[in-house]
Amino acid sequence: MESEEFISSLYLDKILDEYLLFSPKTLHLIRLDNESYELLNHIKKYGINEGVSEFLKRHPRLNREDVDRIIESLRALDAVPYCLNDDYNSPEVVPASVALYLTSACNFKCVYCYEQQHGIPLFMIRDENDADDIIEFLLSKGSSKLSVGFFGGEPLLNFRILRYIAETLSRRATLLGKAVNFSITTNGYLITPSVVDFFKKFRFNVVFSMDGPREIQNHNRPTKTGDSTFDVVMKNLRLLIASGVPVTVRATILPEQIDKYFEIFRFFVENGVGSVHIEPASIGSNSFREIIPPLKEQLRLVAEYELQHIEETAMFRYSHFRKYFAILASRRALLYPCGAGRKLFGISSDGRLYPCQRFVGMDGFVIGDIRSGVDISSEVIQKILLNPPREPCSQCWAYPLCRGGCYYINYMYSGDIHKPDPYYCEFIRELIRLSMWLYIKVKRSHPVVFEKMLKSLKYNSPLAGVSEASADESKIKRRLVKYGVRSREPRRQHQVWK
Ligand code: SF4
């Protein structure tokens, strides 16, 4: 690749106090000094000849040889393309993770309620026979490592069936040599000490839906009869944390609350939550338009707070930063934005299959049922599997790390799972920019913590696998050929960047 073409493919950005270079072709992320940053920007803007002479006019102490050395050293980045992770990217359709709707009934009436949006009628897995059909489907059609997530409505309203499925599935999976793990997404109101014991016994991960401090929680998430919920769910959250059950808090934030985003994040970490996910309520098209400028400001505060505390925590508590840190560390691009419709499926209480939990109940997204299995020829699955880069993603520097965004959010905006809301894209790119900034900051200023973070990802990340640095070369080449990525011979790198 010629220098000019190569340089024009780079993404350059000043993120807070750092000048960064990111190569979407190789996933290298590098901190630049301000002179190299300026030079590359000039070349991108004016082309190589005019860009270099313009740059040299401003920096008379440098000469053309210095410039050539910088360019040549950066070209070394072009030598090693990124690789892809088979587990995460494989187009094979096998349920490895399912979101099981135990009931559409709920004891809450949240202001942004998903059930109300889709008008889902009351469904419930009522007896053990229906549960057995689901268990049969999971054991016969599911992968040898299964993740089962219980959803609703409020899944604890159907605790009898939940317990039956967890007990039966665990026992039968063990006999078949399969591994199964469980999670639950709950509003936390019905958690009791005996429910906590059950979670511990079956090693549940709990996704605890709670929106923040008293005023916000009580406003957004009252009971069905309009009562406040903060005191009960806070007590139950503390009980879970004290019992050592792994908890991720999932908060939903309304547009008018966006300036409290950081406050909500801090509220949870100060109350001992190790993993926090805060998502703007996706309430139809244009839900991101108004909130982007204040949201960016709030995300910056979250990033700075994470950096301040990284020595104590040795991992980000903010889930989006963890995700992108893992991708950057692995240098493995995504082929799909998520596992929906390939590895991940939503199962409704009446046994129909959907691409993921958020599509459950949407008529156009039924892709089979537990008796006949996944219909791979369905239009939805085919659309998910065939995912060539298209506008605007094909022009986006973040594409290898994002791969087109959430199908559900895209669909709610445009009616097309592959057509994203440009304002939602700004949110994603801001998350990635700040993750890059954190990556470089931790790597440079906290190298011991950085190594610890890499080690923990090796075992926990869905992206874990063979790393580009440690993999044997023939394996990488096979992967590259498989995914149609051209391999080039690595060249020696000259380190002139910082
Ligand atoms: S940020 Fe938006 S444009 Fe860029 S890859 Fe993701 S969905 Fe596509």
Ligand code: SF4
């Ligand atoms: S489609 Fe969206 S909500 Fe569903 S699994 Fe993918 S990212 Fe998650």
